[in-house]
Amino acid sequence: MSARGIGWTLHGDGKNVRPGGFVAPEERLTWPRTIGIGAQHVVAMFGATFLVPLITGFPPSTTLLFSGIGTILFLVITAGRVPSYLGSSFAFIAPIAAAQSQHGAPGALGGIIMAGAALALIGGIVHSAGTRWIQAAMPPIVTGAIVALIGLNLAPTAKAGFEQAPLTALVTVVSILLVTVLFKGILGRLSILVGVLTGYAVAMVRGEVDFAAIGSAAWFGLPDFAAPEFHLSVVGLFIPVVLVLVAENIGHMKSVAAMTDRDLDPYTGRALMADGLATMIAGSGGGSGTTTYAENIGVMAASRVYSTAAYWVAGIVAILLSLLPKFGALIATVPAGVLGGAGVVLYGMIGILGVRIWVQNRVDFSNPINLSTAGVALVVGIADFTWTIGDLTFAGIALGTASALIIFHGMTAIARARGSEHVPGPEELESSDHGARPSKLG
Template identity: 45%
Template sequence: MSKAFFPAWTKKYNGVIAPDERLPIGQTALMGLQHVIAMFGATVLGPMLMGFNPNLAILMSGVSTLLFFVLTRGRVPSYLGSSFAFIAPVGVATGYSVASLMPNPNIGVALGGIMCSGLLYALIGYLVKIVGTSWVERIMPPVVTGSIVAVIGLNLAGAAVHSAKSSNADGWYMLMTIVCVAFVTVFAGGMLRRLLILSGLLLSSALYVLCVNVLRWGVGRSTGSKPVDFTGVHNAPWFGWPEFVTPVFNSSAILVLAPVAVILVAENLGHLRAVEAMTGRDMNPHMGSVFMGNGLANVIAGAVGSTGVTTYAENIGVMGVTKIYSTLAFLFAGLFAIVLGFSPKMGALIQLIPLPVMGGVSVVVFGLIAVTGVKIWIDHNVDFSQNSNLIVAGVTLIIGAGDFQLSIAGLELGGFGVATLGAIALNALFAFKRADLTKPPTPVI
């Protein structure tokens, strides 16, 4: 390996470790383990909401992170975990009910679309390496990316609320989960607050077991809450080979899932800007490699049966707290995730998460995604006194939240896809008009 991957160890720790600096091996390994803990909640939640194997998703998040490390030559500190941008399109493409916690019978169809989305994203990255980044920012300004990110959460709102509630007792346990996450957010401190989703999920699952398994509240009726059965965890082996799934290439699914590449571009741009601000390093020279790395990781993940991946804000948060940006920590994180991915017992433990608890966590997560879109508008000072911005945002939100669907030459395009393409098209229309207005008037002879 070259020095770009493994430069000299940092001899003196002064509170801030830059991306190209290295801590002693033991401290670096511990930082990698902390990054695994940070990504764990979301990386597990994503595949469960889509009916994928969470163990395989953990494994491929590690593989994807290692691939990303190599393709960016160890210069961009990022972890790649399950992308929530795929949840709504996968539901549309496969007819799967979000948060049902049952295996998705049409995973193969979704995998083909995920691979095509990754290929498109890799091609965008290659184009960025050739011609630069300005064209990306023109096509997808903050008003577009904010609207599309907000639609991810809004499009899933109904499914998150209704699919995990089979009884009145389940509704109360969903509410309990939301309160638990809120409790951690308000009263916890340090890293526990950073891991609010994972912490809230563990706390609410423990309370569910206490209430349902021990106290038997809400149990006994045909639609009552179901006690947690630990038999699967006891019988599962510690180590085993994951079950891979073969992708199926379906034109309708590809049309629904391909636009997710646009969301990944927006997410990676935002995360790169955050890393840039924290480290003081110019990340623009690496943007093409970042896009290509994320895109190729999705192609590989989809080829074996896993969800699509993206760079994680959770791990950026860990770096912000610790001030340690060394990219070598993510190499260790990827290796740790691969080891976890080969443990069926870990997968069985994940499957124990109660359905109403998953529903409550989904409500919180999808709400946070929707508000993240609003935050993009605020951070970039989007001017909503301009009618063009109002129309782009307003139309996109309603089409996405209302799940407006179109059939194009026999291909079904769900609300998320229509909203994404509509936002880009409306912005292009207004951009064309603005450019036309700035042209000098034709002289009259």
């Protein structure tokens, strides 16, 4: 494969996956089959990628455009070694909403760019120094607490949308839950998308959908762009997102490495830098911040096709769809009740994903350090504590994240000095399963 990640060898006869094997990142099937798999990746990322701009009020087509561009950029920077799709990150929803209340959409875009720059910088450090320092700074107890409080901090937002159309929202929630358990394979993994479509159908019957914007939209054209503004006061809102994206990207990299039997550690720094740059580009034009997608990792696991050629197809298809304004206008008609119902499930899932990190890594909650770290951080994040210093405002997610880091490392240092409590050492953190399975913040 070339340094730019294009130029694949044909897997077997190009028509079938060899028994017991898989299509490697540097391989591909025939182009018609590759295009079909790429389109499947678009479907897999579709529901989650569009929900973020719909919830935050960003133009859906703009987010889709930068999602496709970001995916292609990711493939180029990682030299085609890491099959991944960059879609909208749910971790950005809360800070975007908070930043918009202070400085409008331009201020939120500025925060997205700053978060992307920080992620790219961390990626550069990881590329040079490796990931062990991240594992030491953010052990599973801290990472799990941050992920959990980001999801649970959004609970009031889900409630507000739910109350605008309770019946429609309830149908959306029930549909998502039923599809999850009734169907296997790709359809089961698309439960959010199917649930939103079902809720949308109910909303149409109840007269809650306004189609006026679709008729006035053009068939072809560029999406709406917006310029960012930079305000120091939003920095505290977006710092926690960076920490989550780091953990999420590393987790996804480990998952793909395990499934493809490849050592992807040398490309972890590149992946972080690519996601950071993609997020900066998105924020520069009015799109949502990006992250690697667990939904697409699920598609690869089901199909056993890990070819990066399919992701080039997915990125190109996403860009082409973004150039259809009528399509974007249709997506924008999804009513608040549907979004509220989807939010109940999604935000709850994000919160529990934090708990899953604790379970997978066997976090010992009989240790008062772990108990205090998680307990205080969750209360601060869920209650949305706020601290204002001059022009700087730190809300629940930022304060909860800071609480988790300060409490864990502060209590650990004191306990080690006093010998009063067992704390995990560097060897235990290194051998931990931290981040080895994909989360679904995307």
